[in-house]
Amino acid sequence: MAPTTGGPAPHHLRTRALAVETNQLVKTYPGGVKALDGMELAVESGIVFGLLGPNGAGKSTTVKILTTLARPDAGTAAVAGHDVLRHPGRVRAAIGVVAQKSGADPVATGRENLLLQRRLYGLRGAACARRADELLARFDLADAGNRPVKGYSGGMCHRLDVALGLVHRPEVLFLDEPTTGLDPEARAAMWEEIARLAGEDGLTIVLTTHYLEEADRLAERIAIVDRGRVVVEGTPDELKGELRGDAVHLELSEAVADGAEPPLRDALTALPGVHEVAVDGRRVSARADDGAAAVPTLLTALERAGAAVATATVARPSLDDVYLRYAGRSFDEAEAAAEAPVPAGAAGGVR
Amino acid sequence: MSATLTQTWYMTQRQLMAYWRQPVFLLINLIQPVIWLFLFGSLFRKITDLGGFGTGSYLDYLVPGIVVMSALSSNMWAGMGTLEEIERGTLNRFLTTPVSRGALMNGNVVSQGITTAVQSVIIVALGKLGGADYPGGITGLALLIVASTLLGTVFGALSNALGMLVRERESIIGINTFLLLPLTFLSEAFMTPSLMPGWMRHIADFNPVNWALVAGRSAMAEDPDWADVATRGGALLALALAAVWLSTRTFRSYQRSV
Ligand SMILES: Nc1ncnc2c1ncn2[C@@H]1O[C@H](COP(=O)(O)OP(=O)(O)O)[C@@H](O)[C@H]1O
Ligand SMILES: [Mg+2]
Numbered sequence: 293m294a295p296t297t298g299g300p301a302p303h304h305l306r307t308r309a310l311a312v313e314t315n316q317l318v319k320t321y322p323g324g325v326k327a328l329d330g331m332e333l334a335v336e337s338g339i340v341f342g343l344l345g346p347n348g349a350g351k352s353t354t355v356k357i358l359t360t361l362a363r364p365d366a367g368t369a370a371v372a373g374h375d376v377l378r379h380p381g382r383v384r385a386a387i388g389v390v391a392q393k394s395g396a397d398p399v400a401t402g403r404e405n406l407l408l409q410r411r412l413y414g415l416r417g418a419a420c421a422r423r424a425d426e427l428l429a430r431f432d433l434a435d436a437g438n439r440p441v442k443g444y445s446g447g448m449c450h451r452l453d454v455a456l457g458l459v460h461r462p463e464v465l466f467l468d469e470p471t472t473g474l475d476p477e478a479r480a481a482m483w484e485e486i487a488r489l490a491g492e493d494g495l496t497i498v499l500t501t502h503y504l505e506e507a508d509r510l511a512e513r514i515a516i517v518d519r520g521r522v523v524v525e526g527t528p529d530e531l532k533g534e535l536r537g538d539a540v541h542l543e544l545s546e547a548v549a550d551g552a553e554p555p556l557r558d559a560l561t562a563l564p565g566v567h568e569v570a571v572d573g574r575r576v577s578a579r580a581d582d583g584a585a586a587v588p589t590l591l592t593a594l595e596r597a598g599a600a601v602a603t604a605t606v607a608r609p610s611l612d613d614v615y616l617r618y619a620g621r622s623f624d625e626a627e628a629a630a631e632a633p634v635p636a637g638a639a640g641g642v643r
Numbered sequence: 644m645s646a647t648l649t650q651t652w653y654m655t656q657r658q659l660m661a662y663w664r665q666p667v668f669l670l671i672n673l674i675q676p677v678i679w680l681f682l683f684g685s686l687f688r689k690i691t692d693l694g695g696f697g698t699g700s701y702l703d704y705l706v707p708g709i710v711v712m713s714a715l716s717s718n719m720w721a722g723m724g725t726l727e728e729i730e731r732g733t734l735n736r737f738l739t740t741p742v743s744r745g746a747l748m749n750g751n752v753v754s755q756g757i758t759t760a761v762q763s764v765i766i767v768a769l770g771k772l773g774g775a776d777y778p779g780g781i782t783g784l785a786l787l788i789v790a791s792t793l794l795g796t797v798f799g800a801l802s803n804a805l806g807m808l809v810r811e812r813e814s815i816i817g818i819n820t821f822l823l824l825p826l827t828f829l830s831e832a833f834m835t836p837s838l839m840p841g842w843m844r845h846i847a848d849f850n851p852v853n854w855a856l857v858a859g860r861s862a863m864a865e866d867p868d869w870a871d872v873a874t875r876g877g878a879l880l881a882l883a884l885a886a887v888w889l890s891t892r893t894f895r896s897y898q899r900s901v
Binding site: 321356359360361381384385389391396397398409411412413440456 | 650653657660661664665728729730732733734735736737738739740741742765849898900901
């Protein structure tokens with residue numbers, strides 16, 4: 293199956309029950325920031341679905357709409373078979389949400405936080421307490437369960453947040469950037485936990501992340517989002533397979549003169565087994581059917597053009613390359629662009 | 644409906660618990676009235692010699708003043724808590740659960756009301772310990788506490804609305820510091836109206852803080868003026884309902900801005 297670019301999911305996907313389905317979601321925040329610009333998603337039940345994109349791509353906004361927090365300006369969305377606008381109550385009962393900031397009550401204990409959360413879904417009494425204990429044990433918080441949350445470490449807070457999202461055994465669990473800000477050890481632990489959750493019967497997980505590695509590792513299917521829309525969707529392997537061959541990056545000892553870039557690019561593209569050549573100052577990158585074999589050919593060609601090569605690297609295709617290919621800019625560039633303008637009135641800044 | 648009530652209680656409980664577990668707040672809200680009682684009580688002790696206070700002991704006059712001023716000053720900060728819950732993500736977490744939206748708002752109102760009532764009772768008791776006399780008896784005291792709680796509701800709800808709207812600590816701090824003293828001193832909290840300049844008395848007529856004082860003091864008198872209690876109490880109740888309505892509207896607009 294080939295990855296699909298934008299557009300609705302292929303028809304054969306729709307025959308299976310969809311846990312999440314969105315149709316042309318548009319959302320503009322006051323101040324004119326277009327956070328979503330035709331977001332199309334179709335997530336099958338029972339899988340881990342990754343929403344991958346740089347900061348500001350619209351991941352959290354999508355999650356907010358799917359979890360009934362925000363309303364789209366246009367478009368429709370259904371979660372667990374319920375329309376988010378027409379039946380928000382049904383959606384809320386079916387979902388668990390672990391937001392970037394889940395805000396467990398710091399003066400309450402971990403267990404009290406869980407008990408309250410469970411009660412909000414309508415369960416009381418002994419069953420409530422049992423579920424809280426079960427989750428505390430499972431998330432390695434049994435000892436800390438009766439201590440106020442304000443004394444928890446970052447990793448413990450994160451685990452409690454996930455536990456809060458699971459307290460009522462949801463059908464669809466939303467994890468918004470579950471490992472952002474975690475140290476490597478806590479991140480590894482969280483990855484393990486998500487992998488474990490993925491094995492649970494029928495649970496669908498929608499995970500957003502701006503870590504390529506995280507999406508690659510955890511998600512069965514990935515939608516790459518950029519500027520409020522899906523640019524490509526597929527399994528990690530499909531996405532990487534779509535790229536022809538290895539990435540070859542060369543660094544020249546001197547920048548190529550502006551006017552010399554196009555002829556150099558044409559000369560390199562003409563080489564057998566070399567495609568998608570880009571020349572940008574000192575950087576030359578290309579795709580090659582066989583990276584190792586292409587390097588000597590490229591070096592010779594560059595030498596002939598009078599450009600000396602300082603370093604050469606060959607890499608197997610990564611999601612970063614996929615992103616570059618479909619979004620037309622590198623992940624780092626997109627992140628930098630997102631950080632530059634801070635729109636006025638962006639959600640409650642802490643000073 | 645009963646689900647909303649139950650959930651309102653969960654939310655109230657949660658807020659009260661947070662309050663009890665942060666002794667700093669308890670301390671501020673109890674020590675401060677004691678300091679005021681002591682300071683104002685000593686400073687103005689001889690003022691009753693001028694007459695018009697309806698009592699020879701300034702403490703008798705002062706207790707309702709401190710009760711009302713404390714209700715005002717503690718509720719004015721309610722917006723800070725709401726702001727913190729928004730920033731921490733707590734409010735959004737609740738909004739993604741099936742909890743009734745009304746319960747989230749009501750929980751704030753009820754827990755603030757309970758806190759204000761308890762604070763008022765404690766100040767009245769402290770006054771009694773200090774030798775204050777309450778000729779209106781238990782009915783008068785109960786009505787004073789109702790009036791201070793209603794006033795607290797007005798300013799608590801407005802502060803919450805402000806917190807949700809501006810989402811800036813500085814604005815809440817600025818407005819509170821700016822308003823507390825004028826609102827208090829443009830009322831008969833510490834001074835009998837017959838000794839106030841005429842223009843101040845006129846302004847005081849429109850000051851909700853003064854409504855709470857007039858209602859409370861009238862009810863606490865030996866021979867209460869029930870008309871005063873009813874008009875000022877009724878105005879306070881109407882204002883409290885309006886403020887709660889406004890903060891509910893603001894809550895809706897918050898939900899749209901997420
Ligand atoms: N409450 C808000 N008010 C105004 N702008 C917002 C708000 N939330 C997000 N945005 C803007 O919308 C865009 C998408 O944001 P978001 O969905 O949070 O991206 P992501 O989660 O992918 O980093 C960004 O430009 C962001 O600044
Ligand atoms: Mg985000």
